[in-house]
Amino acid sequence: MTMKITRRNFIAAVVGGVVGIQVTPLPWKFTDDAAIWTQNWPWVPVPAEGAVTEENTVCNLCPGGCGISVRKVAERAVKIEGRTDYPVNPGGICPVGMGGLQLLYDDDMRFPGPMKRAGARGQGQFVNITWGEAYDILAGRIAKLRKDGTPEALAAIDGNYAGTTTGLLVERFMRSVGSPNYVKPNAITDTYHMGNLLMMGKSVPMAYDLENSDFILSFGCGLLEGWGAPGRVMNAWGMWHDANPKNRKTRVVQVESRASNTASKADFWVAPRPGTDGALALGIAHVLIKKGRVDERFINGFTYGFDDLTSSEGQSQPGFKTIVSNKYSPVQVERITGVDAGTIVALANAFSKAKAPVAVYGKGKNNLNGSLYEFMAVQSLNAVKGRINRPGGVLVPDPLPLAPLPEFDPDEVAAKGLETPRIDGAGTKAYPFTDSLINHFADAINQGARSPVDTLLVFSANPFFTVPDGPGFMNALEKIPFIVSFSPYRDETANMADLILPDHTYLEKIEDIVWPVGLQYPLYGLTKPVVEPVNDTQHAGDVIISLSKAVGEATGSAFPWENFEEALQARAKGLFDAGGGLVHYDASKPPWKFKPFGNGQKPSYKSFDDMWGEMKSGGMWFQPVKLAGMDGLFATSSGKFEFVSQKLRQTINETAAQTSQKAALDQMGIRVAGAEAFMGHYAAPKLGVDRSKYPLFMVPYEMINLSSGWIATPPFLYKTIFASQLLKEESFAAVNPETAAKYKLQQGDRAIVKSPVGELRVRIDLFEGAMPEMVYMPLGFGHTAYDEYQKDKGVNPNNIVKALNDPVSGYPLWWNTPVTLTKA
Amino acid sequence: MKKSNDHGKPETGHESTNGSGQKYGMVIDLDKCTGCGTCMVACAAENNVSVRADQSDKERVITWMRLYKISNGKKFPHTEVSYFPRPCMHCDHHPPCVSVCVATATKLDFNTGIVSQIYTRCIGCRYCQAACPYGARYFNWWDSFPQDKGMDRYLTPEVSPRMRGVVEKCTFCHHRLMRAKNQAYAEDRRELEEGEYITACTEACPAQAITFGDLNKPDHKVSQLIKHPYAFRLLDRLGTEPKVYYLSSRDWVRKLADNFLPGEYEPVVNRTWAEDEWSTKPGRDEF
Amino acid sequence: MKNQSNSAGNGTPPRTGDLVPKWINLNIVAQDISFFVIGLIAALIVGWAIFPALLYSKQxxxxxxxxxxxxxxxxxxxxxxxxxxxxxxxxxxxxxxxxxxxxPKLDMCTGCHDDPESPLGEAPEEKAFLVNYVEPEKQIPxxxxxxxxxxxxxxxxxxxxxxxxxxxxxxxxxxxxxxxxxxxxxxxxxxxxxxxxxxxxxxxxxxxxxxxxxxxxxxxxxxxxxxxxxxxxxxxxx
Known part of the structure; x- marks a missing residue:
């Protein structure tokens, strides 16, 4: 048999092969494996397994301070959840807090370590340096300013919340160097503190006893937009709206010009023109007074200025009652606010009928300041009904008993520097009660040819994005020779910096939360590091302590602590000394329940070290709510709650003594005279703009699912943004269909919103819930920094806000920007 | 009911949960819902849902739990906005997505009432997506976990990340049921207590608007809430028997839950508190 | 058809007579079968031996x-x-x-093998373990x-x-x-x-x-x- 391989033989062999291969595993196994291969692409991540742990800490993304628990798999954090064993928020947190891990792990958003600018300012190009180099550069620069005798040319913008230890250390550092220019971004708490100082004589936090109230009349407070501690307020909201109608004892009325979530979800929505909330509050007070439904016991016993006053010269001056009776009748208020007089009467009836009503003041979330007189008007309404220091009303607790940091003596250079006036004008005769005015900070720099600030330190703040008139702030930043950012994030302001000393993020460090906004009982929260620092970062508090020592002996001696935690402990000793504070929360005994009084709970610790250890692991120190005694409650000169603030009157009179009453009032921006200037009132703002050219108003608004402050919006949250708020790179302005029709604008049309300051291109969302003649734009879009999730998404209304100065406080009034709307 | 085949499907062919096992369901109180979106974020974080730079293309962005915004359409200042948080309805009767799946990648588990979705089995035909009347199913148009950004570091091993080309949807956080069972086993139990297994959105809701439990257990809160006069379901009349219920005292909200002919909808509540309160308006002359 | 005629014409006349049709050339069939078997065996070798050997790596x-x-x-x-x-x-x-x-993770091992300097036994594997993993505190992959x-x-x-x-x-x-x-x-x-x-x-x-x-x-x-x-x-x- 010859074995010549013919074509035929070859085919026979192939057929044999094909038949044979069928009875081998090859085709079947290969098919199966190929299918499995497609199920396991190497680029689809396989998350590593490991032991699961839950680390309790506190959220520090806003001044709400909700308790959070971080779920970890081995060393990785994989989920953030609300804590049920934390008194502020029984289990819930807001969407920003929920998405917090994206702020930790997103490499594109964060600085890998200390860096030095490489490209042009604003481009965000940096090169790595070591911490040693970073300290040398900065300490050298500050030492030189001191050597040159110009320590005041160092300025700091510090976004750490008021009263926090890091904030105090930064402020202390500035003082030890010798600069008064320590500036904080505005917050609603500024208005609360100032209002409380003027009416109650003490600069204490607002303590709204929401949980015990049965009628909440909210003046612009974004209860569902992230005001206060969102986990607390939304939990209360759920409580108020129980499925069982019998348990629905609390009614919520929202006063706001736009149908926000709070307005829509409230039991009733009242829509006055923006900036007229104070008039509405006084209108309601007017009805109560006229109907005799005031709390006479409280008014007679514990207030000053309700009835007419006799001045020291014996002249009779009208008091709160007379002024409100004359100027704020429902009909008059209707003219100011646009709210129907009948509704004002009905609101007064409802407020008066309720057992425990409270009038709450706010402006969106916590980030933006309010107006002082507006707040005072709302507080007056509470006082008329005797809702001060009553369950379900406004409580007047003492400040947290934190030990003050020890005093130190600034050296000669510093003392001289501290005598120079603040460049933002805060604390001057125009703004006597104001600590800092970030809105004037940029103006001061832009005015002169040369920047009075040589070196700017920025902590936890992004003023370029968050302050009204962003372009103005940008100009100022460009003029400042040297900017140092301590931000862990590549935010807009950090991109302008020359030197980056990145802080840890909130999940990587210990930090304190001093009294969450609006809480009715004292609470001191502590975050803790739940993961090892992801990047080469250092705690800003530690950096400040080290820096003070690097700058020189004089500055270093003001910081007798080895590290940040020692400084924290030094303050916390005061909490221990005060006694009675709790460091564990029993969910069956909410601290806001008055009965049984104080819940009969005893502290679980014996020594300070015990307490500190438990605070570090539990993240809390608090005292259950209690009513203060009326004696000595108010620290005003009358010892009473002052409808007409004597402190304000005295300050104005002092200024007037040097010039004239009118000049004094003008300087402070007050547009009324007499006793009305010292109490909550409404006066139409002087816009200084030809309204015929700018017939509409632009009102920025805040959303709970869009971060509008320094913290960026975690990418997950963009899932919750509607396509009528952001579509690809364009954000929307909400306009009433009637108004839009006037300008021939339809849903989705592109339009230009133009103010005297600038213009923005938006798309139009026809929204029935928008007040006619208003253009509503969300705050939080329009980033030009961070990463691809944030960048170039929509526009930032701050860029075209033409802010007026709030009388007395000087804070920006950001809801009065006149604009035009044209089809693009 | 006797179960015959290896997929636990009852013999009768009546495709719905039997009475003996669990029948997990959800009640969402729209009066409590504040529209904050925490449920959506919690869901995405819990379930390794992908995020892309542009999340505004709502047809392609993946949101197992999605918030729909609705309005009563009234003129200013009587406008009201409300929200429908919409997870997978886990239809109890012939889930439309299940019957169309050619790859048996999705099934109704008769012992839990959960409609499953197996990504590795899915062939990406998107038939289920078309069939779902609630828009609860999402297709992965992209591979979405860029590993060079560090964002894969927060992924949980409890839920398998999806690849491009498959459909995904809400699973009622099925892995949490497994987690709860493991915990129970560790404590020598087989039965779960109420509340031991709840979804991430239920846990996250800061207003406690979401209640989760076993509809087969009369003492579970969900079983009681679905008897509430305010209770209703989305597109109830399709007969898909969703296991997600809603509560709302607002008639305009309830009316938007289905396609009613004019006059067909019967209001449950006639007057709101404000209408009651405001009904005796004193004239302005009084002042 | 061409093949058939070829085989009938060139091969030895069939002896099986009626059992095998004339057009079938047993020689050719035998060749076909041989080659078929060769292919078959080759496929079996590939499928049962070479493929598994290639498919799996051993470490x-x-x-x-x-x-x-x-x-x-x-x-x-x-x-x-x-x-x-x-x-x-x-x-x-x-x-x-x-x-x-x-x-178990390394810390389980170091419960006993805690000192890199002093092995508990004599095995060379243990020494390598102490040097490669215990000392640098590296998890064993x-x-x-x-x-x-x-x-x-x-x-x-x-x-x-x-x-x-x-x-x-x-x-x-x-x-x-x-x-x-x-x-x-x-x-x-x-x-x-x-x-x-x-x-x-x-x-x-x-x-x-x-x-x-x-x-x-x-x-x-x-x-x-x-x-x-x-x-x-x-x-x-x-």
Whole structure:
């Protein structure tokens, strides 16, 4: 048999092969494996397994301070959840807090370590340096300013919340160097503190006893937009709206010009023109007074200025009652606010009928300041009904008993520097009660040819994005020779910096939360590091302590602590000394329940070290709510709650003594005279703009699912943004269909919103819930920094806000920007 | 009911949960819902849902739990906005997505009432997506976990990340049921207590608007809430028997839950508190 | 037709007469069959020998671990328990949340092998272990024989504690092993050979469950044990 391989033989062999291969595993196994291969692409991540742990800490993304628990798999954090064993928020947190891990792990958003600018300012190009180099550069620069005798040319913008230890250390550092220019971004708490100082004589936090109230009349407070501690307020909201109608004892009325979530979800929505909330509050007070439904016991016993006053010269001056009776009748208020007089009467009836009503003041979330007189008007309404220091009303607790940091003596250079006036004008005769005015900070720099600030330190703040008139702030930043950012994030302001000393993020460090906004009982929260620092970062508090020592002996001696935690402990000793504070929360005994009084709970610790250890692991120190005694409650000169603030009157009179009453009032921006200037009132703002050219108003608004402050919006949250708020790179302005029709604008049309300051291109969302003649734009879009999730998404209304100065406080009034709307 | 085949499907062919096992369901109180979106974020974080730079293309962005915004359409200042948080309805009767799946990648588990979705089995035909009347199913148009950004570091091993080309949807956080069972086993139990297994959105809701439990257990809160006069379901009349219920005292909200002919909808509540309160308006002359 | 005529004309006349038609040339048929068989055999060799050899890679574990030695309670402290099950759990335990800890981490080893300078025994493997892992505090990158793909969820506690299934039922007898077997991995899928099983044919031979760990095997066992409800997709998938 010859074995010549013919074509035929070859085919026979192939057929044999094909038949044979069928009875081998090859085709079947290969098919199966190929299918499995497609199920396991190497680029689809396989998350590593490991032991699961839950680390309790506190959220520090806003001044709400909700308790959070971080779920970890081995060393990785994989989920953030609300804590049920934390008194502020029984289990819930807001969407920003929920998405917090994206702020930790997103490499594109964060600085890998200390860096030095490489490209042009604003481009965000940096090169790595070591911490040693970073300290040398900065300490050298500050030492030189001191050597040159110009320590005041160092300025700091510090976004750490008021009263926090890091904030105090930064402020202390500035003082030890010798600069008064320590500036904080505005917050609603500024208005609360100032209002409380003027009416109650003490600069204490607002303590709204929401949980015990049965009628909440909210003046612009974004209860569902992230005001206060969102986990607390939304939990209360759920409580108020129980499925069982019998348990629905609390009614919520929202006063706001736009149908926000709070307005829509409230039991009733009242829509006055923006900036007229104070008039509405006084209108309601007017009805109560006229109907005799005031709390006479409280008014007679514990207030000053309700009835007419006799001045020291014996002249009779009208008091709160007379002024409100004359100027704020429902009909008059209707003219100011646009709210129907009948509704004002009905609101007064409802407020008066309720057992425990409270009038709450706010402006969106916590980030933006309010107006002082507006707040005072709302507080007056509470006082008329005797809702001060009553369950379900406004409580007047003492400040947290934190030990003050020890005093130190600034050296000669510093003392001289501290005598120079603040460049933002805060604390001057125009703004006597104001600590800092970030809105004037940029103006001061832009005015002169040369920047009075040589070196700017920025902590936890992004003023370029968050302050009204962003372009103005940008100009100022460009003029400042040297900017140092301590931000862990590549935010807009950090991109302008020359030197980056990145802080840890909130999940990587210990930090304190001093009294969450609006809480009715004292609470001191502590975050803790739940993961090892992801990047080469250092705690800003530690950096400040080290820096003070690097700058020189004089500055270093003001910081007798080895590290940040020692400084924290030094303050916390005061909490221990005060006694009675709790460091564990029993969910069956909410601290806001008055009965049984104080819940009969005893502290679980014996020594300070015990307490500190438990605070570090539990993240809390608090005292259950209690009513203060009326004696000595108010620290005003009358010892009473002052409808007409004597402190304000005295300050104005002092200024007037040097010039004239009118000049004094003008300087402070007050547009009324007499006793009305010292109490909550409404006066139409002087816009200084030809309204015929700018017939509409632009009102920025805040959303709970869009971060509008320094913290960026975690990418997950963009899932919750509607396509009528952001579509690809364009954000929307909400306009009433009637108004839009006037300008021939339809849903989705592109339009230009133009103010005297600038213009923005938006798309139009026809929204029935928008007040006619208003253009509503969300705050939080329009980033030009961070990463691809944030960048170039929509526009930032701050860029075209033409802010007026709030009388007395000087804070920006950001809801009065006149604009035009044209089809693009 | 006797179960015959290896997929636990009852013999009768009546495709719905039997009475003996669990029948997990959800009640969402729209009066409590504040529209904050925490449920959506919690869901995405819990379930390794992908995020892309542009999340505004709502047809392609993946949101197992999605918030729909609705309005009563009234003129200013009587406008009201409300929200429908919409997870997978886990239809109890012939889930439309299940019957169309050619790859048996999705099934109704008769012992839990959960409609499953197996990504590795899915062939990406998107038939289920078309069939779902609630828009609860999402297709992965992209591979979405860029590993060079560090964002894969927060992924949980409890839920398998999806690849491009498959459909995904809400699973009622099925892995949490497994987690709860493991915990129970560790404590020598087989039965779960109420509340031991709840979804991430239920846990996250800061207003406690979401209640989760076993509809087969009369003492579970969900079983009681679905008897509430305010209770209703989305597109109830399709007969898909969703296991997600809603509560709302607002008639305009309830009316938007289905396609009613004019006059067909019967209001449950006639007057709101404000209408009651405001009904005796004193004239302005009084002042 | 051309072939037929060719074969009929060129070959020896057929002797089988009526049994074989004239147009069939047995020579040619024999050749056909030979070549067919050659192809067949080649395919069988490729399919049964070469393919599996190419498909799987074999790697030794980063270091040896002597299970038999470590399970000897006279030598090693802390191996408690009367049953083999309990002994396994001395190192492969359940966490408090019911999850399974899997292969122990280094800190378990350093409980005894704490001093890199002084080995407890004489084995050269131990010295290498002390130098390579204990001293630099580096985790040992073990290969996991029974690692399932990411889409699979498996609860050990449900099977071992609640189902009372011995470890050996699925994993085989590791306890008496003195040397760790090679880790055999499918180059295409990246799966361990233990999933498909050593029998490349994929035919279930009903020996023991320790042979393989495919989905069908899980389902079969569930059915055999009257746990059909656990064959619902979401019980084993995530």
């Amino acid at each position: 030794p574990q980063p270091m040896n671990f002597n299970h038999a030695l470590h399970l000897d309670s006279e030598i090693v402290d802390g191996i408690d328990g009367d049953t083999p099950q309990e002994k396994c759990e001395s190192c492969h335990w359940f966490r408090d949340d019911g999850s399974f800890s899997g292969i 073990w290969f996991v024989y029974s690692k399932q793909p990411d889409c699979v969820y498996f609860s050990h506690i449900a099977h071992v504690k609640m189902g009372e299934i011995a470890c050996t039922t699925c994993h085989g007898d590791f306890a008496s092993n003195k040397k760790l077997p090679l880790y055999v991995e499918n180059r295409l899928t990246g799966y361990s050979q233990s999933i498909w099983g050593k029998n490349i044919s994929g035919i279930y031979l009903n020996k023991t469950y320790a042979d393989r760990m495919k989905m069908d095997d899980c389902a079969r066992c569930h059915t055999e044990k009257g746990q059909e409800q656990n064959n619902a997709c979401f019980v084993c998938h995530k």
